[in-house]
Amino acid sequence: GESVGLHLPTLSVQEGDNSIINCAYSNSASDYFIWYKQESGKGPQFIIDIRSNMDKRQGQRVTVLLNKTVKHLSLQIAATQPGDSAVYFCAENRGNNRLAFGKGNQVVVIP
Amino acid sequence: EPEVTQTPSHQVTQMGQEVILRCVPISNHLYFYWYRQILGQKVEFLVSFYNNEISEKSEIFDDQFSVERPDGSNFTLKIRSTKLEDSAMYFCASSEAGAYGYTFGSGTRLTVV
Numbered sequence: 001g002e003s004v005g006l007h008l009p010t011l012s013v014q015e016g017d018n019s020i021i022n023c024a025y026s027n028s029a030s031d032y033f034i035w036y037k038q039e040s041g042k043g044p045q046f047i048i049d050i051r052s053n054m055d056k057r058q059g060q061r062v063t064v065l066l067n068k069t070v071k072h073l074s075l076q077i078a079a080t081q082p083g084d085s086a087v088y089f090c091a092e093n094r095g096n097n098r099l100a101f102g103k104g105n106q107v108v109v110i111p
Numbered sequence: 112e113p114e115v116t117q118t119p120s121h122q123v124t125q126m127g128q129e130v131i132l133r134c135v136p137i138s139n140h141l142y143f144y145w146y147r148q149i150l151g152q153k154v155e156f157l158v159s160f161y162n163n164e165i166s167e168k169s170e171i172f173d174d175q176f177s178v179e180r181p182d183g184s185n186f187t188l189k190i191r192s193t194k195l196e197d198s199a200m201y202f203c204a205s206s207e208a209g210a211y212g213y214t215f216g217s218g219t220r221l222t223v224v
Contacts, residue, residue, distance in 0.1 A: 032210055043115075043202050043215035044154060089154065093210040096167045097142055101154040 023090035032093035115216035134203030
């Protein structure tokens with residue numbers, strides 16, 4: 001079936017460097033995508049979202065890029081901080097408000 | 112900032128027992144959801160609830176599962192007869208307008224022994 005997935009399981013990044021997390025999706029009908037951060041023992045925390053009529057959206061230190069041609073989503077974190085260490089999930093709206101999550105990508109920030 | 116509150120944070124139950132997981136969604140939200148996450152795996156959709164009825168459910172949400180909004184503030188997930196494979200983190204979420212503005216709770220860790 002169609003699914004959302006992440007390319008890399010773990011990303012180690014030096015504090016202060018930029019991080020890029022990638023996500024591939026296969027449902028071309030999805031019209032809304034969200035990145036979530038999950039810290040140990042906590043629920044998914046909203047980071048940034050993007051609708052399918054956009055290809056880039058910026059937040060505070062985060063940027064999401066959407067490439068509908070190749071069905072690819074990425075999250076860029078600028079000047080990564082120790083507090084950014086977490087698992088990051090992409091999710092897509094499959095319709096009826098049902099979110100489909102990717103497998104998750106662990107980001108480890110090295111001080 | 113408004114939060115989705117879940118209780119208990121951890122529940123241990125014996126196989127075959129009934130459990131009720133409780134959630135208090137954000138007060139002005141109209142859409143409510145349950146998701147689960149088996150350890151080390153991705154978050155999976157269970158059920159969505161709107162206007163006092165289930166709007167969608169996944170293949171995981173079988174006859175052993177039920178949801179209820181017994182009053183104006185609580186949203187519960189009941190598992191009638193727990194199995195070992197029901198052990199997971201269960202997340203409640205709510206949203207004001209469909210898929211936009213989803214807010215998740217911190218989860219209930221259910222351990223079935």
